[in-house]
Amino acid sequence: MNNNSNKFNTERKLNSSDQFNKTFKSIKSKVTSYKNPNVLFILGTIIILAIVFIILFPEKLTSQNPYSIEGIKSAIQSNGTLAIKGAPFSPSKENLLGTDSLGRDILSIIVYGTSFTVEICFFVVLGRFLIALPLGIAAGVGNSFSNSAINLFNVIFSTVPSLLISIMILKIAFFTNLFKAQSLIAFVVVLTAVGWSKLAGIIRERVQSILAQPFVTGEKAIGKSNFKIIMENVLPHFSPELTVLFFMEMALALSMLMQLGFFGLYVGNIRVVQNSDSNALVNISYEPEWASMLSSSINSFKTAPWTVLSPAAAFFISIFGFNLFGEGLRKKLQSKNSMFIVNFRNILTLKLISKKTLKYAGSLAIIILALFTTFTVRSSNNKKAITAEASALTNWEGENQVLIGSNEASHTADYLKAVLEKTGFKPLGKDYIQAYNVGNLYSINSYKFKVTSSNTTETLALGKDFSLENCTNYFLSGNLVFSENLDIFNIKDFSRFDGSFVALDEKIYSKEAIKNFSEKLQKSSKSLGIIDIISDAEKLPEVTYGSASSSPFIYLTRTASLKLKKDSQITLDIKTTTLSDTGKNVIGVLPGNNPKTSKEAILISVGYNYLDYDKESALKRIKMAIELAYKLNNKDSKLQRTIIIAFWDGNKVDKYSGERYYCANPLYLLENTVLNLDLTNIDTKGDTLRFNTELAPVSRYFAWAFNHELQTNLKNHGIKISTAGNNVLTQNLDVNKDPQAVLYTKGVPTIIAMPSEAKSLTKKTTVNDNFVDILVNTITENKY
Known part of the structure; x- marks a missing residue:
């Protein structure tokens, strides 16, 4: 018994001694590690965590918008003189790192560009590993094809530097003109192609060295397959180096991006603008990205060094951080007490997956x-x-027809005023309604237009066969003067046209000549009116109302003109209603929240006049604008710029256009209106949109960039865009005559929705379902 007890006590002492030694060694190891900290790993970790924080929470570091442009700054000096400075602006309290040549805040571009820049590098490194890892391992175990491929590419890139090859490829016009998504893919493919072989060579050499180890020879001796040896022996022992290589490759990819930036190559949209002052070419970078910052500012180093030093510092710190972290991680993973290889093997063999x-x-x-x-x-x-x-606000049947000055127009204006108030928009001025005088107007209630010849009578339809330039009560009946040989420029006796209608063909006479002859005819004769036979390509003017005229000016289609004979008798009977002499624009404003950009306004406008046959489409356009107003005010993100919603009266006839009146009597400074988006003619029946963007050129950078972002968002959501030319949404229009272009003539860049050339009815109004949300997101994301 005593012997057993002594033996037990002796074993307990030994166990206690072993436990004490283990604890002592553990404490000693920790103390030693504290005395010799892994400085590289600590510093690298701090930098990488900072990069991750910037990517996840950019708004915490800057309140500036990286897309906002501020071309000039003005200030009153102490001596009372006005000082005006142009971008780039030097560092200040407002812009800590200064601005670039477009007046964009450099700090915000760097902060928001971190995500884009690191994303590019991540995909490049991922692409390299996806190619290099399987080929490198296969080459390490003796696969001849993999060996040949790695050797071939290494010889190529040893002869011609990978940087030079990248420049030669990416300088091709096809690549420089790509948009963001396509450009990202192009850069990833090119940078992956020029870098994978070197990485594969490193992997091959390491695999070969592991396979030469005695423990692997033993594994082969017991009959393990190559696949099991790779999974259970090679990969676990190589895993620390693979992890380190990943971060080292991130540093190399960042370095390559930086070098390409110095050569004017970067991911995103590139546009070249002619500077009229210096006659120099200037690269404009659309997306916030570090390499593009270097490219666009490299020529400004002497005059504005901060534009170059800031992105260069961002590159340097990031490359330095990944290299530090990689080296520190290598030291940590290769230490004696590292369990990385064991854990990695357990993961591969699924040993860590227990019920718990x-x-x-x-x-x-x-x-x-x-x-x-x-x-x-x-x-x-x-x-x-x-x-x-929003749907509750648009639950409105509308009037059958709305014409300027009519009771229906007055009721519609009152409804739109009430709706704008409910959406949270404020009146622009004293009231939501901007009233203006249009004089005496008349609307057609009933009509008869008969052509009688050789005992046959033809009846013409308003809007289909003919229309009137002006209208009042007419009852006119007389003969027709219709001759192709009539010399309208040298007529001395106009009395020959008394009591008759005169028909003139635009195939023979120009429209201007016919107009001039009509004026002379009214002054010098008692003719009943002019009939203008329009060209085949021209549409009848949509005129069912207008001002009084002593004799009518009638537009006639070429098809209807075939009913006219030289002996025809014309009868025109028009009955009208007198309209109000007041037009009513309805305008609301939603102020922006950014003190720097809130004075700039985006104007979104739509005409609210329509005829009975166009009621469905017109109401959809009006309701889209109402829904847009409501959603803009209820969006979580704060608006950077002021939003103005305008419903124009008189949009059917240029002469009474509410847009023309607003342009002459603006309620908001036109020079502060950075964009007019006119949705009066947007197509609501098909699944294709068409815009005129000639009036938003790249020289008006905000409007141009907004147009680009809207295009991209529409395409990404499956809405088809009808284009003409090199991705330019355009349809020719006469700036001087088209009422929708009137604001452009006063300096407001304009994007005009146009009717589609051919309507596709395969879908039931894609536009109305998605367009409003896409437009709201485009405005509130503010990526322009």
């Missing part, structure tokens, strides 16, 4: 799924609530 692990993983997955579902449902319910409230 699955239980915790399942619980975590359920929690994440519940949180995601709650967030999604809440977001979806919030969106549905906003959409439902």
Whole structure:
């Protein structure tokens, strides 16, 4: 008994001694590690965590918009003189790192560009590993094809530097003109292609050295297959170096991007603008990205060094951080007490997956799924609530026909005023309604237009066969003067046209000549009116109202003109109603929240006059504008710029256009209106949109960039865009005559929605379903 007891005590002492030694060694190891900290790993970790924080929370570091442009700054000096400075602006309290040549805040571009720049490098490194890892391992175990491929590419890129090859490829016009998504793919493919072989060579050499180790020879001796040896021996022993290589490759990819930036190559949209002052070419970078900052500012180093030093510093710190982290990680993973290889092997062989692990993983997955579902449902319910409230505001049947000065127009204006007030828009001026005088107007109630010849009578239809330039009560009957040989320029006796209608063909006479002859005819004779036979390509003017005229000016289609004979008798009977002499624009404003850009305004306008046959489309356009107003005021993000919603009266006839009146009597400074988006003619029946963007050129950078972003968003959401030329949405129009272009003549860049050339009815109004949300997101994301 005593012997057993002594033996037990002796074993307990030994166990206690072993436990003490282990504890002592552990404490000693920790103390030693504290005395010799892994400085490289600590500094690298700090830099990489900072990069991750910037990517996740850019708004915490800057309140500036990286797309905002500020071309000039003005200030009153102490001596009372006005000082005006042009971009780039030097560092200040407002712009800590200064601005670039377009007046954009450099700090905000660097902050928001971090995500884009690191994303490019990540995909480049990922692409290299996807190619290099399998080929490098295969070459390491003796695959001849992989060996040949790696050797061939290494010889090529040893002879011609990879940087030079990248420049030669990416300088091709096809690549420089690509938009963001396509450009990103092009850069990833090119930079992956020029860098994978070197990485594959490193992997091959390391695999060969591991396979030469005695423990691998033993594994082969017991009959293990090559695949098992790779999974259980090669990859676990190579895993620390693979992890380190990933971060080192990130540094190399960043370095390559920086070098390409110095040569004017970068991901994103590139536009070259002619500077009329210095006659020099200037690169404009659309997206916030570090390499593009270097490219566009390299020529400004002497005059504005901060434009170059800031992105260069961002590159340097990031490259330095990834290199530090990689080297520090190498030291940490290769230390004696590192369990990385063991854990990696356990993961590959699924040894870490126990019931307990699955239980915790399942619980975590359920929690994440519940949180995601709650967030999604809440977001979806919030969106549905906003959409439902917007739909309630647009639950309006409208009038059968709305013409300027009519009771229907007055009722519509009052309704739009009430709706703007409910959406949260404020009146622009004293009231939502901007009234203006249009004189005495008449609207056609009933009509008869008969052509009688050789005992046959033909009846012509208003809007289909003919229309009137002006209208009042007419009852006119007389003969027709219709001759192709009539010399209208040298007539001395106009009395020959008394009591007759005169028909003139635009195939023979110009429209201007016919107009001039009509004026002379009214002054010098008692003729009944002029009939203008329009050209085949021209449409009848949509005129069912106008001012009084002593004799009518009648537009006739070429098809209807075939009913006219030289002996025809014309009878025109028009009965009209007198309209009000007041037009009513309805305008609301939603102020912006950014002190720097809130004075700039985006004007979104739509005409609210329509005829009975166009009621459905017109009401959809009006309701789209109402929904847009409501959603803009209920969007979570704050508006950077002021938004103006305008409903124009008189949009059917240029002479009484409410847009023309607003242009002559603006309620908001036109020089501060950076864009006019006119939706009066937007197509609501097809699944294709067409815009005129000639009036938003690249020289008006904000409008041009907004147009680009809107195009991109529309295409990404499946809405077809009818284009002409090199991705330019355009349809020719006469700037001096088209009422929708009147604001452009006063300096306001304009984008005009146009009717589609051919309507596709395969879908039931894609535009009305999606366009409003896309436009709201384009405005509130403010990426221009």
